[in-house]
Amino acid sequence: MTEEQVFEFYRRLAEANPAPETELRWINPYTLLVAVALSAQATDVSVNKATGPLFELADNPAAMVELGEERLRDFIKTIGLYNSKAKNVILLSQMLLDEYGGEVPQDRDALERLPGVGRKTANVVMNCAFGAETIAVDTHIFRVGNRTGLAPGKTPLHVELALERVTPKPFRLGAHHWLILHGRYVCKARKPECWRCIVRDLCAFEPKTPPPPGATEVIADA
Known part of the structure; x- marks a missing residue:
């Protein structure tokens, strides 16, 4: 992805979920x-x-x-x-x-x-x-980084370092959460749900998966 595409990628994820958090419950x-x-x-x-x-x-x-x-x-x-x-x-x-x-x-x-x-x-x-601007690469982020072309890498560390290089400053704190949630719920391992992905026009994955019968396709560049 170009710098402009990377910025737009994160911008859309941030707009859809302005305050992302881990789904693990914790007290301290x-x-x-x-x-x-x-x-x-x-x-x-x-x-x-x-x-x-x-x-x-x-x-x-x-x-x-x-x-x-x-x-x-x-x-x-x-x-x-x-x-x-x-x-x-x-x-x-x-x-x-x-x-x-x-x-x-x-x-x-x-x-x-x-x-x-x-x-x-x-x-x-x-x-x-x-509140550190770290990116923890799990299976979801590893998949999203490689599949989309956002931050390709052969190992989790390679993807982490690539994400650190390309992620714009405004999105560094939330990047970890946005990418995990996107991989968990949209860019799934077995069959990505491209038809409802808000960044699919920026993504290198082909062929895009079509919507199932009766489903409404979202407008990716809205």
Whole structure:
């Protein structure tokens, strides 16, 4: 895409959703960190169902450590990889207590030192909790970046760095959310719903999927 097309791409997404937010439910930076760590290979819906009751009992590192790994597993057993995730949540909670006074660090390198926390999780926490202009590339953003031609790349890191290069300043804070939501609900993995995509005329994907019978096609360049 040209610079003008990239700007228009984001402008339309921003106009449709001026205040995008993560669909994970969180109370404070710590609960966001836990929720994102639990969301690996799981849906936000499944994580929210588990963390609702969990965060009523443990919304800080000390309470989580006191809860313990065994009881934590009971709360999150409906989430994939719950055994390893429970272990990591207890370990990272203890590390927060031991090294950071129970506070979640705002530095990416410090976040990535925590057990079970990778670059994607760190970027989400920095963006949502601390207002950093980071872009966490999950499967949705990786797909949208490559499929549309917005930011092609062979790896999530390549796509992340490409997005950092091309995303205009006014859209950097919300870019992460707009792209995830677009990939989750419109630019879907198996069959993108091009017929209702507001940026399809800017997108390199071909052939565009037609509307199903009875559906109304949106005007992409409105």
